[in-house]
Amino acid sequence: MTVNINLWAKTGSLSLPGAGTVPFWGFAGAAAGPAQLPGPLLEVPQGENVEISLTNDLTFGVSLVFPGQDFIPQPVKNPDGAFVSYNLETAPGGSLIYSLTASRPGIFLYESGTAPEKQIQMGLYGAMVVRPPGFDPGNPATWTAYGPGTGTEFDVEKILVISEVDTAIHQALASGDDPAAYNLDYFLINGRSFPDTLNPDDSGTQPYSGKITANSGQRVLLRIINAGFMNHNIRLQGIDIKVAAGDSRPLITPGLDKSYLKHTVTIGSGQSYDILFTAPAAGNYILYDRNLNCCVNGNNFPGGILTMVGII
Amino acid sequence: MTVNIELWATDGYMSTPDGNSIYIWGFSDAAGKKAQLPGPRIVVTQGDVVSITVNNILPEATSLLFPGQSGVLADTGTGPHLAQPQFDGSGNLVSLTDFADYPGNPDTNPASIKYTFTAGNPGTYLYESGTNPHKQVPMGLYGAIIVRPADYDPAIPTRKTAYGENTGTEFDREYLIVVSEIDPALHSAVEKGTEYKIREFKPRYWTMNGRCAPDTMFADGMGCLPNQPYGAMIMAEPGEKILIRYAGSGIENHPLHLHGNHTRIVAEDGRLLKNGATDLSYKRFTVLTGSGQTYDQIFTWSGLGYSPADPIPTTVPNLRNLGVGDAGWTLWSGSPYLGEKGDIPVGVTSFNGIGEYYFMLHSHEEMQITNWGEFPGGMMSMLAIFPAGTLGDTGIIE
Structure with missing residues (x-):
């Protein structure tokens, strides 16, 4: 089965105490929705193929990488060999599908692989939860982080990025x-x-x-x-x-x-x-x-x- | 047993080896005494009900947090209650826990507070200010607590342990090293009442037990360091089990590195690294001592082929692993070791009359082994191995 997710990379405005508003770049979960920090929390079942369609509303290339997850990045280099991006870029105004297999349960980051020293600082990151087999959001008795036998049963879960x-x-x-x-x-x-x-x-x-x-x-x-x-x-x-x-x-x-x-x-x-x-x-x-x-x-x-x- | 401890939150000065005298805030163990760095060591036994009263004579409120202890009660005279973050009438957080106000501000809290907890687990812990901690902790309002296991008995080797009989934590000698940093600009600003921007925090000194090298290697209670009573020199004999308790009381993490030895980390944050029969302890050459955290390690120095039964000189350890400097500076007797002195190489002076020798213990972030940029200094001390039978009762924390 395939889980389809849509993300938009956009500019936005953060509110930080004492700093007024601060511009940032982030991911939105809807075409009309605001860029948010962190990006939308993605929740997928273990074993699924995940296809994330990224639409780039920014004025420069953006990409996605999934540290710790099962995906094959395609690094990009300039014709002169200079390194550009850890993964294929979505061009400004364009869109591209990034795929991974959610092969293990856990908590992961998704983040930009392009100019990460700027784009991650600017906010192009979010978290993804991969649920273990048997996890049923409607049945608290099935709630574990890593499945049966891992000692990770819980009643209350909180993700802190x-x-x-x-x-x-x-x-x-x-x-x-x-x-x-x-x-x-x-x-x-x-x-x-x-x-x-x-x-x-x-x-x-x-x-x-x-x-x-x-x-x-x-x-x-x-x-x-x-x-x-x-x-x-x-x-x-x-x-x-x-x-x-x-x-x-x-x-x-x-x-x-x-x-x-x-x-x-x-x-x-x-x-x-x-x-x-x-x-x-x-x-x-x-x-x-x-x-x-x-x-x-x-x-x-x-x-x-x-x-x-x-x-x- | 009930243990009652009184601390005074007050000010004082610390000395650095380059001649600086730096204003500090800290704790003392008697009224009228100057603050010491770090605060008085507190040694209690698992199961003790520990009451610590803080008498505040600083110009602002202060408090204590006890990371690793649970169910801490606070009492400012109205009866004990669970210590809680404190908010003002507008809902602004004013302290991470119940606090003692400053003298002369009787409108709110009294200037003293009593915290009470049961020392539920053996181990190494910090106590530290929870009020303006970004300022008060670097200023020196911190100290360490050692909790002995309930069955601790120094007269019985199997019960002279860090975490109890059969936990694999027996030791012969123990040392506590609390590490921190000093940004003199912060201390000067607090002394003069001028503005200090925390974003400009830039340490110039790095301390072990409140001292910068080479003062770290002086004995406890040196008269020339009246407010820095604790040495950081580790001394042991071959074959002994050495327990080193690291506590990170500063802002930053410090990679503490002991030349020539791997230490086994047996506990972190006062919790034994053992689940039933599963031993989670691990060996390290460099221990990244995270701020606010503690690391208990045990190791034995046995030398390169040395055994107590055969104290015959063997191969001298590689000079890179010894405390060395230019010719004439080497802290090595010149003899292979441990009591068998002989001729020393030309140009080398012996400073160690007993035949001991030294391994350096230091932060591997090399900038931190300077005093304001001058090497050697800062977060550095030595492990000194002495000939068997020469150390007496050195290295037991009372």
Whole structure:
């Protein structure tokens, strides 16, 4: 079977606390919809052939790559041999279909493979969840991250895409200038900086809330994936977290449990961790970047990569 | 058992080997004492009910987070309750946890707060400020906690462990190394009350236990370092099990690298790397010590063919793995090793009268082994191997 997905690459405008609006490039899930950060969350069943039709509304070439997934990139070079893109480009105004096989369950990034030092910083990334066999969205009894025997049953799932923004670079690239040295000044969970991370889901350009809500005793699965340039040390204060998978490789397999407990997890750029915990007593538990310089908006604390796990 | 600890959040100065004196905020263990860097070591036993009172005499509110502890209660005089992020009346987050206000601001909280938790798991932990942490933690408001396993008994070798009997964590000597960075511009701005932009954070010093090399290699409690009481020199005898507890209290991650030895990481963040019979411990030559995280390692130095039963000189370790400098600077007795002294090469001076020798322990981000750009310095210390029977009770944290 084939899952067909349509994405549009567009310009848009981010709202960041204290920075006003910041231009960005992102993916939209509808021809008339806004570019969003991160891009639309894609959800596909394991084993399917996934065909993503990308329509490029930007004024330069864009492509898609799927790190960790089963696809065959076709790198592009200039006639003189200079490297252009990690995968075939969609020309401005054109569209192209990118295919992959969702051969393993897990949490993955999709991102531009063209001028990634600019296009990923500008927002051309999103997350894709591949569901294990037997996963039925309507039946909580079937909810696992990696299938039976992987110890990843959950009641509440939250996907957290970590990234950063350099507002000066965004302004420069949006006006066609070349970027100066990077000096990241905004730090994002699901495209938002604290306190916006706490706002509920909406239909704007940054639609995904960063807040986690669960009932005491529920099994919570956090799927944290780093789309940014930096490594981030994500801490959940006051709750032991079990690392159940790294880069979508489950650590528990039948007969062998390699999961481990932590309170702070260093998530390298491009990496993901699935972490599990049982919701403790009611209260607010902070989830933040222990690289404390990323808990700011510009120069102001609190901000950035900071959110709450609200246990009811 | 109930353990009551009092800390004072106050200020002071740290010294750097290049002659600088840097204003710090930190914790002291007695009223009227200056802040020390890092804060006082807290050693408790698994199962203890630990109460830590913070008396704040800083000009702004402060607090403590206890990563790795759960169910921490806070009490500012109205009774204990689950420590929680604090918001002001407008819904703005003002502290990551309940805080002690600054003296003279009685409108809100008192200037002291008592945190209480049960030390549920053995291991190595940090305590650190949760109020303006981007400023207060780099200023020095942090320290480490060691939780002994419930069955800990230093008189019984099988129970002198980091994580309990039969966990494979027996040790003979232990060392705690808390690593961090210093941006003097931040410290100066706080001292003078001037503006500091966190986006311009640029460390110039890198510390082990609050000291920069070569001060890291001085003993504990040196009079010339009154506010930096903890040395970072690791000393052991051949064949001993050495437990090193790394804790990253700074902003950045640091790749800590011990020449000539691979260490086995047995626990992270105070959680044993073992699931039932499955041993998840692993060996590293360089341990990327993530900020806010802890790494407990155990290793044995056995030398190149050395055994305690046969302490006859064998092949001298490769000079690249020793602490060396120009001729005359080599920290090596010149003898093959460990008590059997002999002639030393021409141009080499012996600084180690007992016949010990040294492996460098340092951040592999080489800029961090300088003091404001001058090598050697910063996040560097040594592992010194001494002849059997010469060290006494060195290397046990009280």
